[in-house]
Amino acid sequence: MRSFCRLLAILVLTISLAYKTLATNVTFVPQHWRNTNMLRTIDLTSSIVRETTSVAAQNIHNESIGEYYFPIPEQWDNHLSYIEVRERKTKQTFEVEKVKINPLKWVPYSNQLSRQFDDMFVMQRNEKNEIICGSSKKFKLPLLHSNDTTSTCSRIRYYKIFFNRRLDPQEQIKFTITTAFTHMLIPYPKEITQTGRQQLLFQGNQYGNSAYQTDQQKTNVKLPSADIISYSQTKGNVIRNQKNLDYGRFNETKPNSYEELRIHYEFQQNMLTVTGLRRDLEISHWGGNLAVEEHFNLTHDGARLKGHFSRLDYHKTVYIHHETIMTRELTLSLPIHVSDVYYRDEIGNVSTSNLRYEQDKTIFDFKPRYPLFGGWNYTWYYGYNVPLGDFVRYHYESGRYILNIPFVNVFPQAIHDKVQVRIILPEGASDVKVETPFVIDKETHGVHKTYLDTIGRYLIVLEKSNVVNDHSKNIQISYTYSSLELLRKPLSVSLFLLGPFLLSMIYSRIEFSIGKSKRKTS
């Protein structure tokens, strides 16, 4: 059954339906479900677009099923950072898997399949191996290249949700799909003056993403402020209520329906993008210490600064600095027991930082060397020590140490394009296992050598792109570390210190001069 579904799904993707023109067409996901109700919330209050879809689905198949397909158009899928599905009642999470497709297996245009569905969008590769697409009826000349897929040549990616049980025919299930998208919002206008107000443009779909027929659905858009410049009002079924826009209710919507949703609104917040983040965690059992160092490359991705920066205007507009599109100060929360915090960049220490101790955390406020306006970059790194006991536990039954630490410690509102977490285990750690609550792009194991190491330390590098706040969940790394290994360091240190003495002992006993020795032996 599952393989059959997969086959069908692949079939669908091979023909690559463009949902825009396909609104009236059949889809190729097996129509085993019907959404009886769907409520969708688009949260635009931060620079990360968070979309929550609550679905009540009914099995209309004659067999019991355990999977559900959730479509995301490709141009959105590239921006997808986070997806999580939970059952409404039990709050249990369901496993989600992206349906893999192999683009090289796309059926050529001349294939029977594409003839079969005459009036639809097809894609194929031309002689130069470029993807071209167009209406299958009119398809004579290559129309568009793959880069232009956003508008006319969209494809859909499917996520397969595995329920934790099989649902009988006619049985209903209610679940919530939480997604987060990055880089979806475009500043419009692209440039603003130093004290100008920032406006963003959001483009999306009025209907919720669904591969199945939907009986009833509503879309609710949450905005950061009531200053909405314009919004789509195609069918007149929009209710505007202060910071909210309600679209719908829509009845009887077909699978993959599309109606443009375009909102132009004011957004007086900074849009920060961390283009690169490297997090180094170094464990020392001798020092009972976990050393953390994080390197940030930050870009202010909001509307760019028009012209140049004027210090005079900056001084004169102090009273509206809080609502100016610029980053003067950044805040991160660190673990409670931090010590030796430092904050530096490529050319040295930055003196503008401050630590505040709160009940269960430490707040680290720091200022970049210069205020960041739209389009400006800044890089820095900071580090601190925390007692090892706060993060590493010894598990007596298995005899293993377990490091339990958040994958990242990020700015809540920022987008993190690339994250690299490097975990350096003590010398002699072995049998290392890594567990993460989400999929990691790349995991590598290696060796790291530092001060007076003999065989080197165990190094784990985890890489993931497109990270948001939701990823700051704990990862677990377990390893064995025998207490005999603790002797390794003192031994190597004492050997190193003994070395010069041994050398000088040997040196003083060797006679270098030619001929008779003048030195008196006392």
Next chain:
Amino acid sequence: MVLGLDAQNQAALLKVVILGLISFVAIASRLFSIIRFESVIHEFDPWFNYRATKYLVSTSFYDFWNWFDERSWYPLGRVVGGTVFPGLMVTSATIYNILHALNFPVDIRNICVLLAPAFSALTAISAYLFTAEIKDSSAGLLAAAFIGIAPGYISRSVAGSYDNEGIAIFLLMFTFYLWIKGLKEGSAFYGALTALFYFYMVAAWGGYVFIINLIPLHAFVLILMGRFSSRLYVAYSSFYVLGTLMSMQIPFVGFQATRTSEHMAAMGIFFLLQIIAFVELVRSHLASKQFQILFKSFIVLSFIIMFSALVLLTLGGYIAPWTGRFYSLWDTGYAKKYIPIIASVSEHQPTAWPSFFFDLEMLIFLFPAGIYLCFRELRDEHVFVILYGITSSYFAGVMVRLMLTLTPIVCVTAAVAVSHILDLYLDANSLETEESIDKSESSNKVKHSEKPGTKKVKEGGSRSSSNQPKIKGFDTRIIVLLNFFFFLVVFVWHCTWVTSNAYSSPSIVLASRNNDGTSFIIDDFREAYYWLRKNTDYNSRVMSWWDYGYQIAGMADRTTLVDNNTWNNTHIATVGKAMASSEEVAYQIMRRHDVNYVLVIFGGLLGYSGDDINKFLWMIRIAEGVYPDEVKEENYFTSRGEYRVDDEASPTMRNSIMYKLSYHNYNQLFNGQGIDRVRNARLPSETIQLSTLEEAYTTENWIVRIYKVKDLDNLGRDLEQATAFNLGKKTRRTKKKK
């Protein structure tokens, strides 16, 4: 018996422990800036050394040798490999590579920052060795302690001051020690070692010329004193031949070692020694009368031949005459007249007399005493100390910077003097009265008193007193000792104070205090440089006065037009001319040099006096030297000959882009007339309009101001017209509204 060691080993152990402590103190007292600020490279030149070291570490030695730096002196570039003393960079890179091979992942910046303090410990040890050769090891320990904390040396070797001098003073002292040792023992081995360290010195610092002139001078004086010996012959010949050959391996020196006047004295002495050695050989085979005639005629003839050869070769262009920098050593006014670029550097100014006391405190008073004591003994090495003392005190008087070469010898002679006094007054064995000490001191046998074996002689000299009935009472020697103890304490206190207050500021970071007494750091330079580094195109060209060239290259990582290397006077003058000219003229120059950004330092808001308006006169003077028709110094003064920036400033001054860039938008900050806190002047009330440049960034305290050079106008107007048009439209509109 302590620790089961005999007296000799105890003394050795004590020496090692004391030297270890002195090294520790020498390093520790240089760390003020790290503790106050951070581990950062200081000032200007060290930034280039640091950048070159990073390049060397990231590439290979051959790449460094062939490094053509296209990111400085745009569009000329700079051949770094051939114009740099590589000793410093190679030293740090070697340390870096060794540490990394041993799995010590030390940052190259920290090695560079701590290199000078580490070498100061080595300097202290070599000062010990040197002085131990001059007098004895107790004087050596004193000398090591003095040089460890003497401000004159600390000024160039605090942590972060990553400059050639940091390692050069160690090399200087160690080379001299080896020379003395070689001369004493007549050893070719030590002569070769001297040459080896001389080579290291050549690789490290331009001041090697001092060695290559002082050692020949020493040899020459010894010959004149009739002290020619085979020891001198062996030591000097092995040193000169090997040293010269090795020094020619440094591309920056190359054939200068045989072709410039600075090196001629050494060569002349070398030939003279050969002649004398030959003459000595002949004398041992001839009768004295014949020999006298032969000798005289030979000497006169060879001198005439050598001198005329020198003159002819110089005239023929085979030997380069003295360079301007050396002329400025003889005539302090020379540089000001002919090479303003040298005179514009504050460290090339003649030394003011208080700075001798400031940098050396009581040592400067003990210095003549030490020299006097050397005269009393006058062995070969004492002649060397005297010559070193005399020459370096002359040079230190000519240039502030050369205070550095004076410091070691002052420390050595002062140590000789102090140790002499202590020897005399701390002798626990003799319980003599004050009178007898006076007697023994006047009996010219003092020099023997320091040797433990010759105590009998001294007792013999004061026999008269020992015959008298001994009265055990107040030992008056304690007065002198307490006095000297007090001096030494004050010396340490002074050194610490000077180090902490005068020499431990990185100068790229300024410290200030808040009203509540907490310290507050003004970091405008790095703010601007980091802004440039992160928010401008990597290939942008930044025009600034040459002082900031190395810093821009190092911290902002952008291409500069001129920098602290100052090898091309014309290029610097061109930048000076651009800064001193009106916008149209400057725009032409800037377009021709593909300038994207102009950086000026302005201290008016904060009262930072080292800013560009204060340096402006030097820019004008240097520009005038090359473009005398276009830039004239007197045009920048008021009719009464004053240098002003307020209402009375001359029109040329007010039209120069330096003036405009410094004060652009400044009046508006004060809602009217701006006040320049450096020059205590009230600015003209008119607003400054820029048409060819626009403000790109200004730091928090306005110290660094960066301007962007506008592109050509889209409509083909000149930029002044375009700006006027834009402004005109605006004013017309407002008029209409009214």
